[in-house]
Amino acid sequence: MPVNNRIADLAGEIAGWRHDFHAHPEVLYEVHRTAARVAELLESFGVDDLATGVGRTGVVGVIHGNRPGKMIGLRAELDALPMTEATGLAHASQNEGRMHACGHDGHTAMLLGAAKYFAETRDFAGSVALIFQPAEEGGAGGRAMAEDGLFTRWPIEEVYALHNMPGVPLGHFATRPNAIMASADTFEIVIEGRGGHAAWPHATADVVVAAGQIITALQSIVSRETNPLLAAVVSITQMEAGSTHNVMPDRARLAGTLRALDPDVRVHVEKRLIEIAEGVAWALNVKARVHVDHICGVVVNDPSRTALCARVAGELAGRDKVDATMVPLMGGDDFCYLLDHRPGGYVFVGNGDTSGLHTVTYDFNDDLIPIGVSYWVRLVQAASSPSL
Numbered sequence: 001m002p003v004n005n006r007i008a009d010l011a012g013e014i015a016g017w018r019h020d021f022h023a024h025p026e027v028l029y030e031v032h033r034t035a036a037r038v039a040e041l042l043e044s045f046g047v048d049d050l051a052t053g054v055g056r057t058g059v060v061g062v063i064h065g066n067r068p069g070k071m072i073g074l075r076a077e078l079d080a081l082p083m084t085e086a087t088g089l090a091h092a093s094q095n096e097g098r099m100h101a102c103g104h105d106g107h108t109a110m111l112l113g114a115a116k117y118f119a120e121t122r123d124f125a126g127s128v129a130l131i132f133q134p135a136e137e138g139g140a141g142g143r144a145m146a147e148d149g150l151f152t153r154w155p156i157e158e159v160y161a162l163h164n165m166p167g168v169p170l171g172h173f174a175t176r177p178n179a180i181m182a183s184a185d186t187f188e189i190v191i192e193g194r195g196g197h198a199a200w201p202h203a204t205a206d207v208v209v210a211a212g213q214i215i216t217a218l219q220s221i222v223s224r225e226t227n228p229l230l231a232a233v234v235s236i237t238q239m240e241a242g243s244t245h246n247v248m249p250d251r252a253r254l255a256g257t258l259r260a261l262d263p264d265v266r267v268h269v270e271k272r273l274i275e276i277a278e279g280v281a282w283a284l285n286v287k288a289r290v291h292v293d294h295i296c297g298v299v300v301n302d303p304s305r306t307a308l309c310a311r312v313a314g315e316l317a318g319r320d321k322v323d324a325t326m327v328p329l330m331g332g333d334d335f336c337y338l339l340d341h342r343p344g345g346y347v348f349v350g351n352g353d354t355s356g357l358h359t360v361t362y363d364f365n366d367d368l369i370p371i372g373v374s375y376w377v378r379l380v381q382a383a384s385s386p387s388l
Contacts, residue, residue, distance in 0.1 A: 002316065003370045006120070007377070010113050014373065015366045017041070018109035019091035022364070025080030025098040025105070028139040029056045034078045034108070038132050041112055045119040047130075051153070055145030059132040062154060063118045069126025069384040073150075073159040073342070074376055075335060076111035077104040077136040086360040102357050103164040106364030106372070108132060110162075113369065114376035124377075126384035129154050131338075138186075138295055142337035151341045158305060158383060159344035161335045162372060164364060166357060168350030171371045173313035174326040175347040177303035182231070182259040183266045184295045184332030189214065189277045193286035195250030207252040208241050210284045214254065214277050215239070221272045232269050233259035233330050259330045263298060296334040302343035305383070309345040312378045316371070349375070 017037075026034050035057050042050055042061040049062035057078070062071075085092050085099040093099045115130050131150070135141030150156070168174065191214070193205035218234050226232045234256070241252035258273065260266035274290045281288035310324040326348070335346055351368060355361040 003374050007113070007117060007370050007373050010116060010373070011370045014109050014113040014369050017112055018105050018364065018366065018369070021105035021108060022100045023091045023094050025093050025095055025100045027079055027082055027098055028135045028137070029141065031057050031078040031134045035059050035132065035134070038078070038108065038112065042115060042130065045116045047115065047119060054150065055134065055141055055148045057134040058141065058145045060150070060154065061115060061130040062127055063115065063130070064122070064127045065124040065384065066122040067125045069124070070157045071127040071129055071155050072380050072384045073129040073131050073156040073338070073344070074111055074114070074380070075131040075133055075159060075161045075338060076107040078108060078132050078134050079104060079137050079139070079141070081137055081358065083358070083360055087363055089363060099360065100364070101359060101362045102137065103351065103362070103364040104136065106164060106368065107162065110369055110372035111376065113373040117373065117377055118380070124381045124384050128380050128384070129156050131159070136334055140295065140334055140337065142334040146337050146341055150338070156342055159338045159342045160305070160309065160379060160383070161333070161344070161346045162375065163333070163346070163348050164351040164368060165348040166351045166354045166362065168348065170350050170352035170365060170367055171317050172321045172323075172350040173310070173317060173347055174323040175301065175306055175309055175345065176324065176326045176328060177301050177306045179261045179298050180301050180326070180328050180346055181299035181333050182233070182261050182328070182330045183263070183298045185258040185266070185270065185292055186295060187256060187258060187273060187290065187292045189254040190289045191252040191254070191281055191286055192289070193250055195248045198246045198248050201248060204248045205285045207249055207286055210281050210286045210288070211239060211241060211252040211254055213284065214280045214288065217276050217280050218273060221269055221276070225272060226265060226269070230265050231261045231328070231330065232265050233257070234269060234273065258292070259332070261298060261328055266298070296332045297336040297340070299333050299336045299346055300339055301345050305343055305345040308383060309347050309379065312382050313347065313375060316374055316378055
């Protein structure tokens with residue numbers, strides 16, 4: 001895989017930044033140390049424009065190339081997850097209950113490595129906006145940055161993102177045009193009835209039976225109401241009710257997630273979730289209150305920009321190592337909020353045979369660093385040219 005000498009020389013330094021981020025993980029918008037370190041490094045590289053506090057704790061750095069062209073945006077994530085690490089590594093988390101279990105430490109470090117290379121060489125057209133986003137893990141940080149003027153303060157014309165993927169061979173790439181990742185919404189159903197002694201169920205309004213029947217009825221949304229060719233997921237992940245064996249509770253709670261690869265399917269699934277929960281509850285003489293949080297929408301790649309991503313990846317890794325028609329994933333990413341404003345492309349790159357994302361034994365593969373940095377450099381050089 002052709003990696004130029006300067007990027008290869010930077011790999012050790014970039015890995016050092018990555019280990020520091022990994023050892024000091026922060027979650028959601030509370031990424032103050034991480035954002036400060038990112039800003040410090042960008043300033044030391046000599047970026048032409050630097051802004052902090054974008055979307056609360058995001059950072060944006062701009063570097064101008066040595067010839068005219070458009071501005072390209074590259075996004076990396078700053079936040080970790082509320083998990084306790086179990087890797088035993090020397091650079092393991094020092095913050096209890098916080099862990100970089102999704103590789104955002106590696107994404108941030110690679111984008112910083114690309115920034116250093118861009119600032120040193122200026123060998124590209126136009127400008128590159130380096131977008132370091134907080135709160136990707138369920139906090140809608142992408143939306144917060146967009147609402148805080150990301151696309152009005154800087155004339156970004158296209159946006160791109162990269163994510164590592166465990167289980168895929170190191171340095172292999174995968175992407176697809178149009179929908180590549182699903183919308184991700186969370187829901188809570190609170191069922192209220194009338195409690196009492198478990199020996200006299202006829203004197204109660206049973207929330208436990210209602211919860212069970214709601215769970216069963218919700219399965220029909222995907223199995224009987226959604227076109228089999230249009231993917232959707234309704235997963236109930238929490239069920240809470242009662243405190244002892246001989247008391248009928250007066251309240252039960254269900255919670256979970258909704259996923260869809262089509263915006264219309266997303267709307268339908270939510271509508272039917274509410275109707276079914278309320279309707280089953282009514283039939284069983286209890287009440288159900290449903291609340292849905294919209295975390296992120298469908299991640300939709302622009303076809304022409306995705307083709308460019310695939311071409312650049314093929315030139316770097318070899319065409320046989322690029323899957324440009326991957327099967328879309330039901331996971332979510334709030335990069336969707338940036339793609340709502342500008343066209344762009346989202347790609348995955350193999351992390352090798354490592355533990356899976358969001359597991360307590362996961363660690364980003366440092367061997368991916370020169371590959372990721374090279375991809376960013378080549379992509380900007382290709383995308384920012386006025387002829388493209």
